[in-house]
Amino acid sequence: MYRIAVSGKGGTGKTTISGLIVKSLLDGGIKPILAVDADPAGCLAPVLGAKPEVTLGDIREMTRDSKDLPKSQFVEMSVQQAVWEGEGFDLISMGRPEGPGCYCFVNSLLRDSLERLSNSYQAMVIDCEAGMEHLSRRTAGRVDLLVLVSDLSARGIRAAKEMINIARKLDNVPRETRFILNCTREGEPPELLANKINEAGFSDYLTAVYDPGIVNMELRGESFLKIGEDSPVLMVVREMLDDYFGEGE
């Protein structure tokens, strides 16, 4: 099972890239996939045409208050219900983070349950919020491929670098990392920015152009699984995955 996480500064294209990773894996015959919407703002579901009704955040609250079944049984059952089933992929939404109070026990039940669930998939694609703590606390497992997305800003690059530092601190260093500079236009990145990317240690970065087709699809509420083969951003995601699987196998 491949665990692919996508992270980076807010608004840089994490959800878009996550959706296109799911599409590319499916096209490449890697299925079933578990797509994980780990951002409380929860945008991966609409990008993939999914409509989950229950989030893991809801289950966390319900479990804490449940009196009937043993909590472990309750979590196992509820997590099954939270899985939205699509064609070739399922989606689960993390929902809100925990409120005040102690959730350690419930969180560990959730983590175990998610771990068991993920074993039935060939790949897991996690759209993270801009922070890896979330990822590590909730899903526990190792990350095989961390995809960092940045816009053309020094802050975007710093945020990407910070993700790696956080991963190190959490002792969850991804096996491989890729860096995508998203929404570039002709002549970009400017030299100064390219230097910053190199200095941050991402010299083999990929660039994905600003594509009005993506904006239109989002505005029309269309699933990115239906994106045209000629989409330049899809092509970059394919290139990245071909390179990753080519090396990894």
Ligand SMILES: Nc1ncnc2c1ncn2[C@@H]1O[C@H](COP(=O)(O)OP(=O)(O)OP(=O)(O)O)[C@@H](O)[C@H]1O
């Ligand atoms: N290459 C691209 N070309 C044009 N528009 C893009 C591109 N990539 C992303 N977008 C658009 O930019 C916006 C932000 O993208 P997205 O939601 O994927 O970012 P995000 O990092 O997930 O944001 P957030 O941090 O809010 O979750 C969206 O409207 C998306 O359609």
Ligand SMILES: [Mg+2]
């Ligand atoms: Mg997002």
